[in-house]
Amino acid sequence: MPKVHDRGGWPNDDSVDHSEHEMEEWERQVDALNGVLGDKGLKNTDQLRRAIESLDLTTYESLAYYEKWTAAMEMLLVEQGVMTTEEIDAKVADLKQEQS
Amino acid sequence: MAGEAAAKFKVGDQVRIRVGVPPTHFRTPEYVQGKQGKIDTLWGAFPNPESLAYGGDGLPAQPLYQVEFAQTDLWHDYKGSASDKLLIDIYEHWLETI
Amino acid sequence: MVENGHHDGHGHGDNAEYYSLRAAAMQALLIEKGVCTLDDILTMADKIDSRSPKDGAKILAHAWVDPEYKKRLLADAESAFLELGYDLPETSPKITVVENTDEVHNMAVCTLCSCFPRAIIGRPPAWYKELAYRSKVVVDPRGVLQEFGTAIDEAVQVRVIDSSADYRYLVLPMRPAGTDGMSEEQLAELITQESMIGVGLALAPENVRAS
Numbered sequence: 001m002p003k004v005h006d007r008g009g010w011p012n013d014d015s016v017d018h019s020e021h022e023m024e025e026w027e028r029q030v031d032a033l034n035g036v037l038g039d040k041g042l043k044n045t046d047q048l049r050r051a052i053e054s055l056d057l058t059t060y061e062s063l064a065y066y067e068k069w070t071a072a073m074e075m076l077l078v079e080q081g082v083m084t085t086e087e088i089d090a091k092v093a094d095l096k097q098e099q100s
Numbered sequence: 101m102a103g104e105a106a107a108k109f110k111v112g113d114q115v116r117i118r119v120g121v122p123p124t125h126f127r128t129p130e131y132v133q134g135k136q137g138k139i140d141t142l143w144g145a146f147p148n149p150e151s152l153a154y155g156g157d158g159l160p161a162q163p164l165y166q167v168e169f170a171q172t173d174l175w176h177d178y179k180g181s182a183s184d185k186l187l188i189d190i191y192e193h194w195l196e197t198i
Numbered sequence: 199m200v201e202n203g204h205h206d207g208h209g210h211g212d213n214a215e216y217y218s219l220r221a222a223a224m225q226a227l228l229i230e231k232g233v234c235t236l237d238d239i240l241t242m243a244d245k246i247d248s249r250s251p252k253d254g255a256k257i258l259a260h261a262w263v264d265p266e267y268k269k270r271l272l273a274d275a276e277s278a279f280l281e282l283g284y285d286l287p288e289t290s291p292k293i294t295v296v297e298n299t300d301e302v303h304n305m306a307v308c309t310l311c312s313c314f315p316r317a318i319i320g321r322p323p324a325w326y327k328e329l330a331y332r333s334k335v336v337v338d339p340r341g342v343l344q345e346f347g348t349a350i351d352e353a354v355q356v357r358v359i360d361s362s363a364d365y366r367y368l369v370l371p372m373r374p375a376g377t378d379g380m381s382e383e384q385l386a387e388l389i390t391q392e393s394m395i396g397v398g399l400a401l402a403p404e405n406v407r408a409s
Contacts, residue, residue, distance in 0.1 A: 049125060095226070096219065
């Protein structure tokens with residue numbers, strides 16, 4: 001059984017969806033943040049891939065591209081001790097408060 | 101590149117892709133594993149992604165090859181032309197001598 | 199957290215809300231901790247935005263009109279890019295150019311993730327990153343070509359390149375017939391993103407509106 005990301009030759013009856021996805025600003029910034037963290041030596045491409053590949057099948061298949069990147073980046077930042085899950089949770093709560 | 105190993109294979113050599121699904125990160129898709137192909141290009145040596153993925157230095161660098169397969173060798177029910185090919189880049193430690 | 203499985207991978211629902219907040223929180227924390235600045239992030243975003251299929255089209259159109267340049271491009275793409283002022287960032291994977299001819303038709307995929315010659319033609323299109331293309335193109339390339347409306351003769355060898363490691367592949371499409379009198383700039387307009395991935399051909403001149 002191939003891993004979740006190893007898709008070559010998997011049975012797939014879906015046709016290729018040609019519609020382009022307009023990037024949202026947060027996705028654009030996640031893309032950029034990934035590049036910044038790479039330049040600063042805080043992660044490399046294979047670490048990001050390894051984190052994405054650790055998602056379970058349902059999550060891997062249902063998350064959009066930059067949602068997977070975000071999940072992976074969180075794993076790596078926490079793993080490297082740059083921040084904790086609790087800090088992120090608290091910051092999310094702050095941001096929600098600001099929004100409401 | 102530092103720590104570069106001498107390439108074991110040359111262009112035109114027949115090779116078989118090693119079979120294995122380690123729980124760790126690797127870049128050899130299952131659909132080519134166990135299949136026989138031909139070395140098309142030697143790209144040089146590159147840091148090993150299996151080490152990089154865990155924060156390692158990737159050394160010793162692994163020779164990287166582009167391997168060519170006949171599509172009909174990969175898929176028993178291949179629907180295209182008999183001359184169609186698939187090419188993929190594989191690190192040396194995933195290649196076996198025939 | 200997966201509440202509403204989007205199978206198109208375009209997700210704009212609850213997942214997007216959840217992850218956009220996680221991303222914003224991480225970004226804010228990285229800035230507070232002095233790891234990076236907002237300016238670092240916005241500068242990087244602009245840098246990524248600055249690459250587009252137009253850059254690749256310009257390079258490949260030059261190869262159409264200058265056979266010596268084409269030779270250099272196929273032998274050592276990165277030096278040839280530099281000749282035209284395209285300097286790959288140090289962090290970019292290697293890029294190589296493969297030529298489509300009367301005899302061979304190359305097309306690129308990354309079955310494992312989304313490897314793409316980003317440093318020259320920017321971010322990949324959405325379909326390139328999604329499961330249908332990644333699953334099907336290696337096993338049924340001619341079926342996928344049909345889905346793109348691309349007719350490749352049975353006698354032409356189809357070569358699918360799975361970019362799994364340190365190289366990224368840019369396809370040099372065939373120069374269409376009836377383009378002899380066209381300028382390099384006009385030729386560049388015929389070279390689409392799809393033709394540089396190999397799922398399409400360069401446009402016929404009658405399909406490009408006069409500008």
